[in-house]
Amino acid sequence: MVTDGHNHTKHFSPDAGQSIDELISEAKAKGFTRIGITEHYEVEYPDDGLDWTFDLKEYDKTFEIWRERAGELELLKGIEFGYVPGVEKEIERLSALIPFDVVLLSVHLFRGKDFYVDRECYKLPAKELHGEYIANMAEMCEKCNNYNVAAHYDYINRYADNKSDFVTYDECPKEFDRLFEALISKGKALEINTKSIKKHIDGGFTRNLPDAGILNRYRAMGGKYITLGSDSHFPGTFAVCYGEAIEYLKSLGFTETVYFKDRKPYFEPL
Numbered sequence: 001m002v003t004d005g006h007n008h009t010k011h012f013s014p015d016a017g018q019s020i021d022e023l024i025s026e027a028k029a030k031g032f033t034r035i036g037i038t039e040h041y042e043v044e045y046p047d048d049g050l051d052w053t054f055d056l057k058e059y060d061k062t063f064e065i066w067r068e069r070a071g072e073l074e075l076l077k078g079i080e081f082g083y084v085p086g087v088e089k090e091i092e093r094l095s096a097l098i099p100f101d102v103v104l105l106s107v108h109l110f111r112g113k114d115f116y117v118d119r120e121c122y123k124l125p126a127k128e129l130h131g132e133y134i135a136n137m138a139e140m141c142e143k144c145n146n147y148n149v150a151a152h153y154d155y156i157n158r159y160a161d162n163k164s165d166f167v168t169y170d171e172c173p174k175e176f177d178r179l180f181e182a183l184i185s186k187g188k189a190l191e192i193n194t195k196s197i198k199k200h201i202d203g204g205f206t207r208n209l210p211d212a213g214i215l216n217r218y219r220a221m222g223g224k225y226i227t228l229g230s231d232s233h234f235p236g237t238f239a240v241c242y243g244e245a246i247e248y249l250k251s252l253g254f255t256e257t258v259y260f261k262d263r264k265p266y267f268e269p270l
C-alpha cells in the first residue's frame, strides 16, 4: 500500500473539517497501514481571520496521544510550511524545533495574494502565470534546506478559470529544471497531489493527471523520490484518486514512490 503522506485535521489546520479520529477511521477502512499528517503552518499570510500558525510543542505532545489512538495505523508526524520570499530562515528554525518525520514546503500565494480568493492572477497568460509560480517553487527549494517534499506544484491550476489551463513542462522548462535541480541535488522529493487530480475532474478541466512531460523530465534529470498525497481536509477525501495516480505513474514506467520517516526516505513499490 502506497502511503498517503499529506493530510490535515481541524485540530491544527484552520481550513480542515475532519477530526483525527475521522481520519484514522477512514484510513483504516481504506486498508492503509501508514499515513502522514501535515498540518498547515504559514509564517506570513494575508489576514483572512484564520490562524495559520500553532504551537509546535503542543502539536508534538498531541501527536503522542494520536499515535496511541491510532493503534496499528502508523502516523507520520509532518507539517506543511507555506513559503513566501524571506521566510526561509524561520522555516529552517521551526523545522528543527520538534522531531518531524516529514516536512512539506508549499507555495499557497501568488504575488502575496491567495489566488483561491483573489482572482487577479488568472488574467495573466497561463504560460506567464505558471512560469512565475514554478519559479517561486524553485526559489523555495533552493533557499530552504531543512525539508523533505515540494508539495503540489500544480496548486495554481486547481482554481483556474480557464478549464483548459494546465501546468506543463513545455510551458516553462527552465523553471522546472531549476526546481528539479534543487530537489535532486538536495535529496528532496516531488509530490504528486491527488487532490489536484480530483479538483481537475470535478472542475471539468480538459486534463486531469499530471503532465507526463514534467514527470519524465524529473526522472531524466535523476529524480528518484516521488511522494503521493491526497491533501485531505474533510471526511471522505482521504486517498482520493489514488488508484488513478498509481496506474498513471506505472504507465509512465515508474515503479516506486517514497514516504519519509524520521526525515529519511523509504521506498514503496507501486
Ligand SMILES: [Zn+2]
Binding pocket: 080, 106, 108, 151, 152
Ligand atoms: Zn497546500
Ligand SMILES: [Zn+2]
Binding pocket: 006, 007, 008, 080, 231
Ligand atoms: Zn495540504
